[in-house]
Amino acid sequence: MRNKYSAIYHDLADKIIHHIYPVGSYLPSETQLAQLYGTSRETIRKALSALLTNGFIQKIRGKGSVVLNLQRFNFPVSGITSFKELNQSQHMNSSTKVLCIEDQYVPLEKFDYQSDSDLAATYVERLRIVNDEPIVLDRDYILKDCVSKIPYEVAADSLYAYFEGKLGLKISYATKTITVEHPTKEETQLLALEPHQDVVVVRSQTYLEDTTLFQFTESIHRPDKFNFVDFARRQKIN
Template structure:
């Protein structure tokens, strides 16, 4: 099973073995893998070597630990391209997943100065503040807090927000979406967001702020999203 004469470190060989077992379905998603002691006996190596292998696989997102229960196989992360302006609903449907939305709140507010500046409006103007949990196959993937000028979308309703906002803008409002600017950063989940996303603290998340414009240049949306870092990886194609 292991080649102790190989130049490949033993802990790497153990990682490769477990990766192969997972790929072959021996250990399905969310299944419990053997304990450190069981793996130590299986491979005839030190517990420290096994622990290093498992720690590396956890860092790579292939496994996850639950205190007092053991180590489990993680769900595969979804790749999210950074080129192309699409909605969450469109992204999930393209992957063959069932998108879902839970509307947490829908209100009219006077925006904080930074949001107003992003939208290019006065803080005295009203905006919709929309808070939604976004699901893929009933699994919470992200929490979105969107801000949209009321003047631009006077007919926006809670019903429209149960589906794709972009579809509402293009099909109902007959407006053409142009481009967006996104800012990304890593962070630790706040307690409120961890509850929405059903993740245990401390947990890493990816924060994304998107400022979107119509084809005529008018800013129609500022959305601040918190994505589960254990379910997403972001990719970008770069040319020289």
């Protein structure tokens, strides 16, 4: 069951997506929303904060929360978010096509990672589709030392929901590299790219709470469908 602020967030997001609150308009004030949903202003602030984080609104001092253009989806650079979670938070209404599940060794040269031995993994390749358009090609290498086998139905749904909910793994942190690259012929076809259109590639290495490396990921994004966003705080270095 969703908590109160999450339910309000999803309701407001639906209204923005369906243009009940059109681009450039302002949401009702916190007080008005609290009355509308029969809740506290603190709960409304949490819902608005989630809308802000996911790119639905921008807060303008003295005016309120203005609705932003949602032509692109926001990809959180600094966080660890599964595609299913991204789909739910941004109402993408996506589907997943599993292209491959097989045993492979991690191509360490792709990830600029050094190891004294080959790393055995389950390779999972999936195509993410939104509104009948392919937008992301995900290639995951899950180390056999951590997860011995991945069922097809898990790959079609959510790896992280399975890892955390079923296997009890505690996913903690990741290192990421983001580059703009020219796609291969196969990637161009799978993502329905225009000739000479480049892609944004996010390569990551993900670790468990005990610092065990368990996953390598290569996510190939259509650049016309995503904004890559981060939260940065000013830190002066003397």
